[in-house]
Amino acid sequence: MSQPTIESILEEKRLFAPSQEFAQQAHIKSQQEYQDLYETARANPEQFWANLAEQELDWFEKWDQVLDWNPPFAKWFVGGKLNISYNCLDRHLTSWRKNKAALIWEGEPGDSRTYTYAQLHREVCLMANVLKQLGVEKGDRVGIYLPMIPEAAIAMLACARIGAAHSAVFGGFSAEALKTRLVDAEAKLVITADGGFRKDKVVSLKPEVDKALADNGAPTVENVLVVQRSEEKVHMEPGRDHWWHDLKAGVSADCPPEPMDSEDLLFILYTSGTTGKPKGVVHTTGGYNLYTHVTLKWAFDLKDTDVYWCTADVGWITGHSYIVYGPLSNGATTVMYEGAPRPSNPGCIWDVIEKYGVTIFYTAPTAIRSFIKMGEHHPNARDLSSLRILGTVGEPINPEAWMWYHRIIGQEKCPIVDTWWQTETGGFMITPLPGATSTKPGSATLPFPGIMADVVDLDGNPVQPNEGGYLVVTYPWPGMMRTVYGDPVRFRRTYWEHIAPKDGQYFYFAGDGARKDEDGYFWIMGRVDDVINVAGHRLGTMEVESALVSHPAVAEAAVVGRQNEVKGEEVCAFVTLEKDYEGHEELSNELKQHVANEIGAIACPGEVRFTDALPKTRSGKIMRRLLRNLASGEEIAGDTSTLEDRSVLDKLRGGS
Ligand code: WTA
Numbered sequence: 001m002s003q004p005t006i007e008s009i010l011e012e013k014r015l016f017a018p019s020q021e022f023a024q025q026a027h028i029k030s031q032q033e034y035q036d037l038y039e040t041a042r043a044n045p046e047q048f049w050a051n052l053a054e055q056e057l058d059w060f061e062k063w064d065q066v067l068d069w070n071p072p073f074a075k076w077f078v079g080g081k082l083n084i085s086y087n088c089l090d091r092h093l094t095s096w097r098k099n100k101a102a103l104i105w106e107g108e109p110g111d112s113r114t115y116t117y118a119q120l121h122r123e124v125c126l127m128a129n130v131l132k133q134l135g136v137e138k139g140d141r142v143g144i145y146l147p148m149i150p151e152a153a154i155a156m157l158a159c160a161r162i163g164a165a166h167s168a169v170f171g172g173f174s175a176e177a178l179k180t181r182l183v184d185a186e187a188k189l190v191i192t193a194d195g196g197f198r199k200d201k202v203v204s205l206k207p208e209v210d211k212a213l214a215d216n217g218a219p220t221v222e223n224v225l226v227v228q229r230s231e232e233k234v235h236m237e238p239g240r241d242h243w244w245h246d247l248k249a250g251v252s253a254d255c256p257p258e259p260m261d262s263e264d265l266l267f268i269l270y271t272s273g274t275t276g277k278p279k280g281v282v283h284t285t286g287g288y289n290l291y292t293h294v295t296l297k298w299a300f301d302l303k304d305t306d307v308y309w310c311t312a313d314v315g316w317i318t319g320h321s322y323i324v325y326g327p328l329s330n331g332a333t334t335v336m337y338e339g340a341p342r343p344s345n346p347g348c349i350w351d352v353i354e355k356y357g358v359t360i361f362y363t364a365p366t367a368i369r370s371f372i373k374m375g376e377h378h379p380n381a382r383d384l385s386s387l388r389i390l391g392t393v394g395e396p397i398n399p400e401a402w403m404w405y406h407r408i409i410g411q412e413k414c415p416i417v418d419t420w421w422q423t424e425t426g427g428f429m430i431t432p433l434p435g436a437t438s439t440k441p442g443s444a445t446l447p448f449p450g451i452m453a454d455v456v457d458l459d460g461n462p463v464q465p466n467e468g469g470y471l472v473v474t475y476p477w478p479g480m481m482r483t484v485y486g487d488p489v490r491f492r493r494t495y496w497e498h499i500a501p502k503d504g505q506y507f508y509f510a511g512d513g514a515r516k517d518e519d520g521y522f523w524i525m526g527r528v529d530d531v532i533n534v535a536g537h538r539l540g541t542m543e544v545e546s547a548l549v550s551h552p553a554v555a556e557a558a559v560v561g562r563q564n565e566v567k568g569e570e571v572c573a574f575v576t577l578e579k580d581y582e583g584h585e586e587l588s589n590e591l592k593q594h595v596a597n598e599i600g601a602i603a604c605p606g607e608v609r610f611t612d613a614l615p616k617t618r619s620g621k622i623m624r625r626l627l628r629n630l631a632s633g634e635e636i637a638g639d640t641s642t643l644e645d646r647s648v649l650d651k652l653r654g655g656s
Contacts, residue, residue, distance in 0.1 A: 012399050012440060012441055012442055012443075013440075014399075014440060014441055015438050015439070015440055016406070016415070016416075016438060016439045016440075016441075017438040018415055018434060018435050018436065018437070018438070019413065022388075022413075022415065022434065022435055023435040023436070024435075025435075026301045026433075026434060026435020026436070027297060027298055027301050027302075027433075027435065028298055028301075028433040028435055028436045029435050029436065030435070030436055031436050031437065031438070033436060034433055034436040034437065034446070034449070037449040038446075038447070038449045040449075041449040041450035042450075042452065045067075045450055045452075045475060045477075046066040046067050047066075048449070048450050049066060049067075049076070049290065049450060049477075049478055050063075050066045050077075052290060052294050053066075053077060053080075053286070053290050053478075056290065056293050056294060056297075056329075057082060057087055057286075057289055057290055057293065057329075058082065058086060058087055058091050059080055059081065059082045060081040060082055060083070060086075060259045061079070061080060061081035061259070062080060063077035063078055063079050063080030063262060063286070064078055064079035064080075065077075065078040065079065066078075067476065069476055071496070071501065071506040072491065072492050072495065072496035072506055072508075073482065073483065073488070074287075074476040074480060074482065075262075075263050075482075076262060076263070076284075076286055076287035076290075076476075076478045077262040077263075077286040077287065077290075077478075078262065078263065079261075079262070080261070080262040080286050081259045081260065081261060081262070082259070082260060082262065082285060082286055082289065083160065083161065083163075083257035083258060083259060083260050083285075084157075084160045084260075084266060084285055084288075084289045084325060084329070085124060085128075085157045085158075085160045085161040085257050086161075086257040087289055087293075087329045088157060088324075088325060088328035088329050089102075089117060089120060089121040089124060089157065089328065090121060090257065092117045092331045093117060093118060093121060095331075097117050097304075097331045098116065098117055098118045099116045099117070099118060100116060100117055100304075100331070100333065101114050101115070101116060101333045102115050102116060102117045102119075102120045102328060102333065102334070103115045103120055103150055103153060103328075103333075103334055103335075103336060104307070104333060104334070104335045104336070104356055105149065105150045105335075105336045105337075105338070106335070106336070106337045106338065106339070106352055106355070106356075107149070107197065107338045107339070108197035108198065108200075108337075108338045108339030108340075109197055113150060115150060117331070120150075120153075120154070120157075120328075122253050123150075123154045124154050124157040124158050124161055124255075125158075125161070125252075125253045125254060125255035126248050126251055126253050126255075127151075127154050127155060127158035127244070127248070128158040128159075128161040128162045128255040129251035129252055129253075129254075129255050130158075130225065130244070130247045130248060130251055131158055131159065131162060131164065131189065131225075132162060132255075133247065133251060134189055134222075134223045134225065134242070134247075135188070135189075135222065135223070136159075136162065136164050136188055136189055137162075137163075137164070138162060138163030138164065138258055139163065139164070139165075139265075140164045140165070140188045140189075141164065141165045141166070141167055141185045141186060141187045141188060141268065142155075142159050142164050142165070142166050142167070142187060142188065142189050142190070142191060143166075143167050143168075143169060143178070143181070143182045143185065143187040143189070143190040143191070143221070144156065144159075144166050144167065144168040144169065144190075144191050144192075144315075145168075145169045145171060145173075145178055145190060145191070145192045145205055145208070145209060146168075146171060146191060146192060146193050146196075146205070146227065146314070146315075147171050147193055147195070147196020147197070147198070147203060147205065147229060147338060148171075148196065148313060148314060148336055148337065148338040149193065149196065149227065149229055149336075149338060150336065151191075151193070151227045151229075151244065152168075152314040152315075152319075152336075153314065153323070153324045153328075153336070155191045156168070156267070156314070156320070156324055156325075157324070157328075159267075160260075160266060160267075160285075161255060161257050161258065162255070162258050163258040163260055163264065164188075165185075165265040165266060165267050165268060166266075166267045166268075167181060167182075167185040167187060167267065167268040167269070167270070167280070168267070168269060168314065168315050168319075168320065169181050169182075169270070169315060170313055170315030170316060170600070171196060171203060171205055171313070171315055172203075172313075172315075172600045172601055172602055173315075173599065173600040174208065174596070174597055174598060174599060174600050175208040175209070175210075175211035175212040176212070176597070176598050176599070177598070177599050177600055178208060178209065178212045179211075179212035179213075179217045179218055180277060180278070181270050181278070181280075182212060182218035182220075182221060183217075183218050183219075183220075184270070184277070184280055184485065184486070185268050185280060185485065186220045187218065187220060187221055188220055188221065188222055188223075189221065189222060189223045189224070189225060190209055190213075190221055190223075190224045190225070191224075191225045191227070191244075192205050192206055192209045192224060192225070192226055192227070193205050193206065193226065193227040193228070193229040193230070194206050194226060194227075194228055194229055194230050194231065194232050194234045195229060195230030195232050195234075196229055196230060196338060197229075197230065197338055197339065198338070198339065198340060199339070199340055199342040200342050200343075200344050202230045202232060203230075204230075204232065204234075206224075206226055206234040206235070207234065207235075209224060210235060210237070213240075222240070223240060223241075223242060224237070224240055224241045224242070225242055225244055225247070226241055226242065226243055226244060227244045227245075228243060228244070228245060260285045261285070262284065262285055262286030262287065263284045263285070263286070263482070264284060264285050265282060265283075265284055265285075266283050266284055266285045266288055266289075267283055267320065268280040268281065268282055268283075268485045269281050269283070269316075269317055269320065269423055271317075271422075271423040271424070271538055272531055272538045272539050272540035272543060273494055273511075273529070273531065273540055274494075274511075274529040274530045274531065274540060274541075274542070275530075275540075275542055276490075276542065277543070278540070278543065279484045279485075279487070279490065279494070280484060280485030280486065280487075281317075281423050281424055281481045281484065281485075282481055282482045282483050282484065282485050283426055283479075283481060283482065284482050286478070287426075287477075287478030287479055287480070288321075288325070288426050288427075288478070288479050289325065289329060290478050290479075291426050291427045291477065291478040291479025292321040292322070292325045292326035292329065292426065292427045292479060293325075293326055293329040293330055295326070295427040295428040295431070295448060295479070296321075296322060296326035296327060296330060296332075296427075296428075297330055298433050298448070298449075299391075299417055299419060299428050299431045299432070299433060299434070299448070300360050300362070300389055300391060300417060300434070301389060301433075301434050301435060302327070302330050302332050302360070304331065304332070305359070306332060306333065306359045306360050306388075307333050307335060307356050307357050307358045307359050307360070307386070308327055308332050308333060308334055308335065308358070308359070308360040308362075309334070309335035309337070309352065309353070309356075309358045309360065309361050309362065310322045310323045310327075310334070310335075310362040310363075310391075311337065311349070311361075311362065311363040311364070311367060312362075312363075312364070312393075314336070316423075316537070317422070317423040317426075318362075318393055318394070321426060321427050321479075322362065322427075323336055326427070335352065335356055335358060337349075337352055341370065341371075341374060346374045346378055347374075347378035347379070347381065347382065349363075349367075349371070350378055350379045350381075350382040350384060351382065353382065353384055353386065353387065354382045354383050354384065354386075357386040358386055358387065359386050359387060359388045359389070360387075360388065360389045360390075360391065361387055361389075361390050361391065361409070362390075362391035362392070362393065362417075363391070363392065363393075364392065364393060364394040364395065364535070364536040365392055365394065365395050365396070365397040365398070365401055365536070365568065366394070366395065366535040366536050366566060366567050366568055368392065368397070368401045368404065368405050369398075369401050369565065369566045369568075370566050371404075371409075372401065372404050373566065376404075376408045379408055379409055380408070384409060384411070385411075387409065387410065387411075387414050388413075388414055389414055389415055389417060389434050390405055390406075390409060390410050390414045390415070390416050390417065391416070391417040391418075391419060392405070392416065392417070392418050392419070393418075393419045393420075393421070393536070394533070394535075394536025394537075395526075395533050395535075395536050395568045395569075396442065396524050396525065396526055396568075397418055397441075397442060398442065399441035399442040402416060402418070402441035402442055403441055406441070415432065415434035415435075415439065416432075416439055416441075417431055417432050417434055418431065418432065418439070418442075418443065418444045418445065419431040419444065420444035420512075420522065420524050422510060422511075423481075423538075424480070424481040424495065424510075425473075425477075425479060425480060425481070425510075426478075426479025426480060426481065427479040428448055429447065429448060429451050429453060429473065429477075430444040430445065430446065430447050430448070430451070430453055430522045430524075431444060431445065431446075431448055432444075432445040432446070433448075440521055442523065443517070443521045443522060443523050444522050444523075444524055445521050445522065446520065446521060446522070447522075450477060451473060451475075451477055452473060452474045452475040453471065453472070453473050453474075453522065454471075454472055454473075454474060454516075455467075455468075455469040455470065455471055455472070455514045455515060455516050455522070456469050456470055456472050456499060456507065457469050457470070458470070458499060459499075459500075459502075460472075460499050460500070460501075460502055460505065460507055463515075463516075465515075465516055465517055465518045466515055466516075466517055466518065467515060468513055468514070468515050468525060469513070469514065469515065470498075470499060470509060470510075470512075470513065470514075470528065471510045471512040471513065471514040471522070471524065472499060472507040472508055472509055472510065473507075473508040473510070474505060474506070474507060474508070480508070481495075494509075495508055495509055496508065496509070511527055511528060511529045511531060512524055512525070512526065512527055512528065513525040513526060513527070513528040530542065530624065532544075532559070532560070532561035532569050532571055533561070533568055533569050534561070534564075534567050534568070534569055534570055534571060534602055534603075535566075535567040535568060535602065536568070537602050539571065539599075539602070539603050541558075541559045541560065541561075541624070543599060543603070544557075544559045544571055544573065544595060544599065544603050544605070545557045545558060545559050545573075547594065547595045547598035547599050547603065548573060548575060548591060548594070548595060550594075550598060551590075551591055551594045552578065553577050553578055553581040553587060553590075553591070554575055554576075554577065554578070554591070555576045555577055555578045556575070556576045556614055557573055557574065557575045557576075558573070558574045558614050558622045558624060558627055559571055559572070559573045559574070559605070560572055560574075560624050560627045560628045560631050561628070561631075562606075562628065562631040562632040563632055564606065570605075570606035570607075571595075571603065571604070571605040571606060572605060572606060572607045572609070572627075572631035573591070573595075573605040573607070573608045573609065574609050574611050574614055574627055574630075574631075574652075575591065575608055575609065575610055575611070576610070576611055576612065576613060576614060577610060583610025587610075588607075588608040588610075591605070591608050592604050592605055592608060607631075609631075611648075611651065611652055612648075612651060613645065613648045613651070614627075614648070615627065615643055615645075615648045615649055615652065616643070616644050616645075616648075617642045617643065617644060618642060618644045623640075623642070623643060625637075625638060626640065626643075626649065626652075627652075630652055630653065636649065636653075
């Protein structure tokens, strides 16, 4: 179950065309229709998006200008007024959808809740009024640190309703990681829960918030709103902490949506990059609403009869765009599951599909590889016949995993939609349209209509078919990130200068390597920067290194990714110690735990290797390339002539 390599991908020639039966009923019915849409969009992207914005969304006031492109800063639907919570909720209340299931939630211990559109609207209005009562105003930022419970979606929509921006932090992140994000966003309030259930354990959340806020750690936070979920006893700071169920009982359910400017901040979401602390990716209202709506509708061929389930956590972009905003804007039924496969219930995923008759299932290659390991007897023992489309995201999918997904879960009848995109892109960028695109195992296929994607060299020149290069986007799109929160310079530098603009042409640099084959299909090769993709989660090597060196025993640390059978990649850390410390297993475990405390369990190194020195260039730069070779037990590849001290390499090879 290896990751795709250039060789395996070049050899991959299988082609799976949509069945005629599927294509006939799809929104986009043929390759020709896709090509026509693509051409129309390419010829006049602004008109293309404006038409869709008019058809698909409700606006309080129409825009004056479709696109204001002042590279690298884009504004979409300038002057338009709307509210995404209105598009996700209110507008469905005037039709039969009022009593349709909007959100079906399954808790890990076996409890469940279903909210109709009318009920979800009511909950959102109640929370919006509670936020107002606690002093949250339009333009403020609200931290969300919640488990996978309906209140996570309710909280996001409640913020959007009153014009406050949310900044969700994945519930698996530590107090330290939460604190940095709250500080950077200058959050006024945090919405959290006592705890949540995950793999038969209670994950504590409120105590982490307490730690983050201790000693005035995040001084802008005035109040904490706490959802009761795990029913553990938690400390409630008088005057600061409030139970959601208490305050909810005292507010009205009437809360008109705030008319928002199309370019008003909708949310910030932190993500890892090559350098420095995580970046606050900024998404605004109108373009993001349109983009998540249309991409989901076409790429997952979303219909009113679908029961759509995305297994991501709401704390990541996939949860934002494709558990909450995209599905609800379309009036779909979205499923949210709190749990994960665990020894006491390894088949829980298939139970959820069977129980609710899920028709569209969207997960990550890591999850698929773990399903393979657990054995096909689990899915085979359930009735999965409701499924009609399968999706994947987060990392390159190896053709073997793709084929298993196709055969065992899809019973060879469900198109596989491999969606390439990023926190920064807001929504799908390269993806099959299931009624139109013939798929190839391991390829995300073709750009979405309106997306000008390419593979280029460092000078911005397109490379030859099947030649590797940098994945870029050459024209703005409505769902693109607008800036790095509070740091427009970093936005420009990170994404728009890596490949220098030429002749007025700007290149959005995604950080991924890719190749296009002779049919123009994209094959994503993984990150070309110092980002490690562990189980579909992005980690910056710098973040993990900073966490390691904050331990008193560590003098210097260098972290690289290496292949892992299930997780795609895992963290391998090379560490030199301060004098008086000795590298042994106990210390290695302590350091792993230390990283988990500083960042979260996802960042925990799979291996810590102690060494006397790290391989550096004469200018003092750590040669990660060599460490990557060493970590995966490969021969040292490429040039080592810039290495300052060659004996370091021999020692490292010896496996000190
Ligand atoms: C990787 C997740 C290959 C890629 C939506 C990207 C993928 C990073 C795919 C973004 C895919 C995502 N095939 N690689 N289908 N989808 N990636 O911001 O390296 O958490 O740059 O967004 O995941 O991760 P992020």
